[in-house]
Amino acid sequence: MNYHEIAEKIIELKNADLEFREKLIESGKLGEGYNKEMAEIHNKNTKTLNEIINKIGYPTLDKVGKEANEATWLIIQHSIGQPNFMKKCVKLLEIAVYQNKANSKNLAYLTDRIAVFENKPQLYGTQFDWDESGELSPNIFDDLKKVNQRRKSIGLNSIEEQTKIIRKQAKNNKQSPPADFEKRKQEIEEWKKTVGWKK
Known part of the structure; x- marks a missing residue:
């Protein structure tokens, strides 16, 4: 398994997301609802990341390194149109954090985000x-x-x-x-x- 290539792919996905977000900030459109093009990027990233997770499990620090591990979390955090994927990932992230292979802050953010979408307290x-x-x-x-x-x-x-x-x-x-x-x-x-x- 070439974890280095997988790590690069995950970072690529994150960069595409953040570059488009930057465009929205520059044009003053970030706060205007959920941008259609942004939603498409998020869903495309989710699909690719899901395929990666199905292949290698959660992209933990020991597999893909710090940058790709952080990028993984960001992609999941932005996969708001895919509830089942987010819920699947929060369970995998819990295990990774417990094993000291992912950041506990990322788990806090993801747990809260799911709670908000489910109208539950953070x-x-x-x-x-x-x-x-x-x-x-x-x-x-x-x-x-x-x-x-x-x-x-x-x-x-x-x-x-x-x-x-x-x-x-x-x-x-x-x-x-x-x-x-x-x-x-x-x-x-x-x-x-x-x-x-x-x-």
């Missing part, structure tokens, strides 16, 4: 969205004290510190809140049904 408060007052805030999480304890245990800053960072990044990326908050919320819920996050 455990680590890593996922943010626009709130009614036009600010980026963490999606629903369980208990602030517990969340901050969990964050600290894996080397993350507090949720309060992270909120400041996220809001500053949004300003730098020229992101602005949706013009119609309720309409956007409704669109997200409909999208979740369409792709299978909600029955």
Whole structure:
């Protein structure tokens, strides 16, 4: 098995994703719903990564190295239109983290992302969205004290510190809140049904 070639392929997929994201940032279109072309890139990347995982198992640090391992997580994190794939990967990532072959922070982000799509409280408060007052805030999480304890245990800053960072990044990326908050919320819920996050 040529893990070096596989690692290069995974990094290639990640780069295609981030290059297109950069274009959206430059044109000020990043916050305008889920871009159709971006969704196509994400789904294509998911398909390729799924084939790789079926062949070699989860691309762990010892198999593909740090860069491709991080890239694997990013592709999974962006495979939002593929609930079954994300759920399959979170289980594989749990095992990899337990074996010290992947980053526990990545597992926290992926666990939270799935929770948000399933309308469940986050455990680590890593996922943010626009709130009614036009600010980026963490999606629903369980208990602030517990969340901050969990964050600290894996080397993350507090949720309060992270909120400041996220809001500053949004300003730098020229992101602005949706013009119609309720309409956007409704669109997200409909999208979740369409792709299978909600029955």
